[in-house]
Amino acid sequence: MTPPPWGRLKALFQGALDQPPGEVRAWLRQAAGGDEDLIREAEALLQIHETAGDFLEQPVEVDPEDLVGPAETGPYDSESDAASYPADVGAGISRPGLEPGTRLGSYVILEEIGRGGMGVVYLAEDERLRRRVAIKSLPAVVGRDAGLRARLRREARAAATISHPAVATVYALEEIDDHVLLVTEYIPGRTLRDEMARGPIAPSRALKIVADIAEALAAAHDAGVVHRDLKPENVMITRGGAVKVVDFGIAHVEGPSITRQTVSGTIMGTPAYMAPEQFVGAGVDGRADLYAAGLVLSEMIMGQHPLLAEHQDVGAGFLSAEALAKAVSRPELPPPIAHVVARCLQLDPGARYGSARELLHAIEEIGSSVGSAPVSGDPRNSARWWWEFHQAVTALAYWLLVIPSWTARGVIDRTAGRAFFIVTLGAVIVSSTLRLHLWFTSRLYPAELRWVRSRVRRAVQAADWLFVLALVAGGLMIGETRAPLAIVLVSFGIGTAVAFLVIEPATTRAAFRSSTVESS
């Protein structure tokens, strides 16, 4: 029997639902016009409908474990700073951890330092070579499956050929009893995620970090290894400040994507850092890592993931090349850096940098321009000059006002006078120091100015307000005892308020035209 046309079947089935129970059969015969196949099919479906009970009526029940993937459950133990170590986290394939003191071959487990879907990471001592190593104990399923083991061996072998100071070296893949252990260099230090948790990273430093990442990627790509899961959790910063990229290819055994899931128990990368082609399951090469590197670079400077930042309108542009570019054309990103990031974030891998080395060159070029004087011919230069002038003059004027404040202290009664002077002096110190810092940055490190401004703006504003209030309060406290001094203080207070409420926003707008209205 060929299935009857769906449209007619649907009309019949749904029409029958409206009939009184006893009349369905008669109605069907009439409506189907004698098409027996159609009637049989409709009746069969109606029969199932009657007896289906609560089939599908309750929405799916989800085991939370099924949803938890990497990056969320805290990839490393944040309590222990010395031993923070990244790992894929998927919580899933759990086996009891290895106790400290456990001996596996020549390795003695010292402590657990990370846990993830791909296994548990331990700090261990290699007794043969007397050195500390990081050991990733892979899920038992890997040990039991010959195919997976073979694939993992291949991948580990490839990763082990990468030799670069910025890449955590793979020492060995050990198969001891039913444990499969990946032994790598142990890197004491923090992850880049930890670093970023302290606040945005200065552009010059961010460039240095991403240059190291690009070098690591170049070395890996040369060895035929694509990282595929580059993210701040997988970048370690050693105590000496060196950068090490970990987990190269390790969690990402080659082969069909589904195999990877089987091995690792985690998704193929962290969605927030995955290149578009990784989402659609297309072929992935090193350029996917460049996409992630671009995201990491912008996130370091902006302090938040550009595509997750709420100020942009991904919601309207939807992953068009323009939307991606727009997401990173933000005031915190110095234009040359924004340019590099935009190139990394191209939808089409072919439009990104061709290799990690190309990215590295681009970064190095910016590196040499950051710190140099502003490009001449920039129409904003004269506005910037006025803004700098305003900062310098304000800082100076605040200090001059310390003199009348000192005099006023003697006029006002003891305690209040002392308090008045301390508040005034404190506000002057904070505001003028920060303003001079801005001035200095603007002259010497223009590329970092926006970033510095975004950090100090609130402090300057608070100090300015405090200063104004102190001057006015001081003037009022003096009152008629020494009217001229009181008038001086109050009028300077008002003058200062006018300066930072009216004049400064104007010079700021002119100097930083592209940014949204803000005052510094």
Place this chain on the structure above:
Amino acid sequence: MSDSREAAVLMPLVYDELRRIAAGYMRRERPGQTLQATALVNEAFVRLAAERPRHFENRTHFLAIAALSMRQILVQRARARHAVKRGGAPQRVTLDDARLGDIGGAGVSRLGGSRPGAIDVEALDEALTRLAAFDAEQARIVELRYFGGLTVEEVAEVVGVSPATVKRQWAMARAWLKRALE
């Protein structure tokens, strides 16, 4: 702009949020406790709408993406789990472009089998894909109700039909799927 491209951008956000909620839940509750799709999806919406109002100002829109995310995540997990049981010789899954492809290959996180009596998500997914070939609306309604936990009214709004139509379509899709799964 196409819905699928939009979903490609928003899905990682939704997926991340679902995961975050699940992780929080795991920390609080005993292992083995399950969450209902409705509760999960609604909680994800409340949080995302608060964090990123511009992306998620349209609730029905969000619900559609969330349902799709849930379906993909759960199906991927089920497949991977299945593959492990078969001895790790998984077949390549052919992805249907209309369905946006693989959400990054959401992986298995547990090697246990499905709960007894539960719906075989993998089989349901296959049946739904077949159903979609001749009645995309019915398949969508099932996806929204079952994987997204949407009410009839919410489904009606997402699909753009009356609640009565949703009920009729649902009845037929349910019957057809039940037979397809037997």
